[in-house]
Amino acid sequence: MSQIEIAQIIDQIKQEIAVDASGCGKASIRATARLANIDATGLVRSLKTAVDNSRSKLVEKLICKGFEAVEILGWSQSGIPDIAVAAILHYYGYEAGKRCTTQAKFACEAFESIGVRAWIQDLLGWTKPATSTKTAMTQIQLLAAIAQQMAQQEQYLLEQQQQQTQILARLKAVEVEQDRVNTPCGHKYSVVGFANLQGLEISVKEAGAKGRKASALCRKQGIEIERIHDPRFGKVGLYPESVLIEVFSTGQN
Template identity: 80%
Template sequence: MSQIEIAKIIEQISQEIQIDVNGQGKASVRATARLADVNDAGLLRNLRTAADKTHSKLVEKLIRKGFEPAEIWGWSESGIPDIAVATIIHYYGYEAGKRCTLQATLVCEAFESIGVRAWIQDKLGWTKPAAHSETAMTQIQLLAAIAQQMALQEQRLLEQQQQQTEILARIQAVEVEQERFNAPCGHKYSIVGFANLQGLEISRKEASTKGKKASALCRQQGIEIERIRDPRFGRVGLYPESVLIEVFKAEQN
């Protein structure tokens, strides 16, 4: 999964995040689960162990971050604070054992520089009121510029990879043709296969006759005949292109 795909996921959940006048963001349980690539019902059950005597490992981690159990239990209604969102994504990226997801790890990496709060602020257009004397870019604007630059770099990398793939395909095609040119007898075909390649119709009897002639020529020239399975004839021989050209040319004459 690329950063471009993650950006699409973020766009899909943009309606489920909010920000207050102080720039503190919140996301719904579903949006948080979508970011971490986990089931939202499972995440909710995990969070609601905050009301139990025995907490889940995720809830224990959130409590260590300073969140109260009662607060955690109520997030299904009030939304998950941005710092808790970051903690949850990190948990599913690195600490959830078998439940760890690659997407959560990648989202952590994407948010590593700007943080979840900065991302939500930028996503919803919130900026800290600047004094009249401030002329430099705000932190959010600077981070947004960095993120945009990273996206452009990734796009250029994808384009380069596509170009490399096309070049490799061309090289492979040239190598195949070069191999055919260098081979003393050219490619090998069955009698029917070569006839189809030439646009000729051939009966079973004619194929058998030509096969015998091709086999005789191969033996005369010391060429080994390769045998393959055929659904119609059982096993058929593969003959060098040069031999088949001679056989078919002789028949036409």
């Protein structure tokens, strides 16, 4: 869920929010549910427990915030007060357990910084009578600034993910190369490379002879011989370690 998606949702629910002359905002059940990314019917069902003996955890939270049970019950017709909207977003962002949504958390983080009431006021063009000639930053501008900061954080995380992907790709390339030179018979070496690894001196003639023996053993065992470029010989074969051990052991006997 990105800030762009949050902005799109806000635009979609704009017709379902209102602000009165005193600046108090309200949002419909559907608008609040869209902000929290929850089912509107489920939200209504939860709020209706306000007059039941067994209240939902959300209703208990709202009552602790100072709302009356009868008042909560009427929100499906009258709309949800802005302060209650903030409480509902916080509940579904952090307190609803497995029903928590990432969208509610993002919306809560953004709106808590400036207040849902101020956001609704500015979104609908409500302004408090000016008491100063100084021009202050509007609440929407504050929200935009917060959204920009969150977008920058998202970009930073994206860059970190890209770097991690590049590192993983390099590690994968190393693993592929290791798999290429490893077989069930062991590592693969050229004749000269294996001799150097064993601390043995070998002439070009001996290397050629042992290479032919190694090739014959590979063909006999059905092992494919890999060829690589060599600055001295043009191309040389790579043979499994087990084959080269047999070739060199035979030569010493």
